Amino acid sequence: MVLTRRARLVVFAAAAAAATVSTVLWGAGKAVGAAPVPRPVAEGAIGPVPAYRPVVPEADISHHGHVSLWGEGLGVWLLSENHGPSDLMRSTVRLRFSVALTGRQEMPDDCLQANARTVLCRTGPLRADGSAGRQIALELQLAGRPDEVVVQVDTAWNGGVTDRNPQNNQHEVLAPATGDEYVF
Known part of the structure; x- marks a missing residue:
């Protein structure tokens, strides 16, 4: 047709x-x-064929310690740990302050001043069982003599692992200028 x-x-x-x-x-x-x-x-x-998904290690980073403010001085003592289940090769803890730091500060080798209100510290390797934590102690000089300072602590970088419990590595602590230790 x-x-x-x-x-x-x-x-x-x-x-x-x-x-x-x-x-x-x-x-x-x-x-x-x-x-x-x-x-x-x-x-x-x-x-x-199922989609390819890489296996991402899981860790549980925690930061705990205390902050103390006296005059122009601010002390931060920090313990970073990993509660597993995987070991962590390295991570970076970030400390942010509501008051500016004065000029250049003396820092431990693993810490650096990112700007006038932020300090970054690398933790190095953290084993999964929490037994080999990393201690960091900072004694910083502040601009002026504030009545109080707010310190925010968190993980800036975790090496690409999954952390299902970020509540124990994110803290905000108010430290009045009493010289007392305020725990986080």
């Missing part, structure tokens, strides 16, 4: 309309409100 050009266009338009209706009603291979229509699997195939 030979179709004229006009007849071929009508047949083509009808087929396109039917495909559009089918796609709308069936959702490109899925019936609306029904289970997906199974697609044929090539002979010898074992089915779809």
